[in-house]
Amino acid sequence: MGSLQLEDFAAGWVGGAASVVVGHPLDTIKTRLQAGQGYGNTLNCVLTVYRNESVAGFFKGMSFPLASIAVYSSVVFGVFSNTQRLLSQLRHGDASRTPVLADVALASMVAGFISVGIGTPVDLVKIRLQMQTQSYIKANIELKPTVPGFPVYRGPIHCFRTVLQKEGIAGIYRGVGAMLLRDVPGYCLYFIPYTFFCGWITPDGCISPNPSSICLAGGVAGAISWGTATPMDVVKSRLQADGVYLNKYKGTLDCILQSYQNEGLKVFFRGITVNAVRGFPMSSAMFLGYELSLKAMKRDQTETNP
Numbered sequence: 001m002g003s004l005q006l007e008d009f010a011a012g013w014v015g016g017a018a019s020v021v022v023g024h025p026l027d028t029i030k031t032r033l034q035a036g037q038g039y040g041n042t043l044n045c046v047l048t049v050y051r052n053e054s055v056a057g058f059f060k061g062m063s064f065p066l067a068s069i070a071v072y073s074s075v076v077f078g079v080f081s082n083t084q085r086l087l088s089q090l091r092h093g094d095a096s097r098t099p100v101l102a103d104v105a106l107a108s109m110v111a112g113f114i115s116v117g118i119g120t121p122v123d124l125v126k127i128r129l130q131m132q133t134q135s136y137i138k139a140n141i142e143l144k145p146t147v148p149g150f151p152v153y154r155g156p157i158h159c160f161r162t163v164l165q166k167e168g169i170a171g172i173y174r175g176v177g178a179m180l181l182r183d184v185p186g187y188c189l190y191f192i193p194y195t196f197f198c199g200w201i202t203p204d205g206c207i208s209p210n211p212s213s214i215c216l217a218g219g220v221a222g223a224i225s226w227g228t229a230t231p232m233d234v235v236k237s238r239l240q241a242d243g244v245y246l247n248k249y250k251g252t253l254d255c256i257l258q259s260y261q262n263e264g265l266k267v268f269f270r271g272i273t274v275n276a277v278r279g280f281p282m283s284s285a286m287f288l289g290y291e292l293s294l295k296a297m298k299r300d301q302t303e304t305n306p
Contacts, residue, residue: 005085007297009078015290016073020066023282025058030274031130034234035241042274061129064156068122076115077290080191083107104195105188112180112187119183120176124240125159128152131241167243175239177252182232186225194221194287214291215284222283227276231268235259 029045039045049057085095087103099107132152153159163171197217202209209217226233235255242248242255249255259267 004082006078007294008081009074010297011290011294012077013070013074014293015077015286015288016070017066018289019073019282019286020062020069022285023278024062024065026274026278026282027126028058028060028130030233030271030278031127031237031241033271033274034237035127035131042271061126061156064129064159065122065126068118072115072118072122073286073290075118076111076187079114080107080111080187083110101192104192108187108191109184111191112183112185115187116176116179116183120174120179121160121172123179123236124163124172124174125156127237127240128159128163128243129156163243171243174243175236175252178232178236178239178255181252182229182236186229189228190221190225190283192221193224194218194283197221208295209291211288211292214288218287219280219284222279222281222286223276224279225283226279227272230270230272230275233275234268234270 029042029049032045032049033039033042036045039048053060084099084103084107087106088097088099089095091097091100091103153162160172167174194217197220198209198213201213201216235252238259239249239252239255249258
């Protein structure tokens with residue numbers, strides 16, 4: 001059987017870092033729309049954040065994802081690519097054989113399942129930092145942070161430590177069920193469209209896709225994946241934002257039921273435009289960073305070992 005190839009993990013790290021820098025401002029808007037109060041629509045949310053918090057408001061909580069999502073993406077791409085090769089080896093006896101659709105889907109699901117273990121704490125800290133400037137409004141009662149005028153968390157490490165001390169491991173993994181329901185099918189709708197569109201738009205005779213093909217295929221895949229993942233992303237965001245001031249939801253099902261009863265079916269599609277728009281440049285950057293760095297590492301390896 002083929003051995004584990006670490007280049008995929010390293011290339012995934014590069015792609016993850018690139019995607020965070022490109023996508024974090026829109027991620028902040030998406031989170032505010034899904035879990036915040038009083039924004040109305042995307043444009044109003046952008047203007048409100050800028051007016052109240054300036055440009056820095058769009059990058060709140062980015063340091064932790066920049067460090068951690070790079071590792072998260074490293075795991076996703078490393079697990080996905082190595083699982084694909086393992087399945088090709090088992091099916092055809094050749095790890096380098098182009099995988100069939102069923103193998104791509106299975107590798108995507110495995111990557112999605114494993115990634116949740118890393119991704120849930122990362123998303124929780126990011127969302128708590130993004131949402132802590134929001135006042136909690138319920139029944140016309142406004143609850144302020146513990147110290148008026150000051151945020152609840154001083155930074156990502158303080159946030160992680162505070163949640164761990166007050167809520168335990170269960171608090172750190174709050175929203176894990178919703179994240180599994182989002183990411184396991186979500187990665188199928190991420191890697192399958194990318195594989196399909198890359199093959200479709202790459203000219204015949206080319207061994208590998210060019211950068212423009214990678215960007216386009218990655219962007220389309222990201223828009224499809226994030227657009228369809230929006231309902232469970234709304235639930236996950238609400239569960240993880242819940243707890244900055246009060247605990248409103250008992251779990252995933254309770255969050256779904258309360259959200260539906262209070263705001264109707266449309267609530268599960270809140271932020272879908274931002275998700276789809278944000279998914280395009282983020283995924284373009286992700287796949288471009290991954291493919292180019294992987295190609296560079298393989299070229300260096302070939303030159304070192306002719």
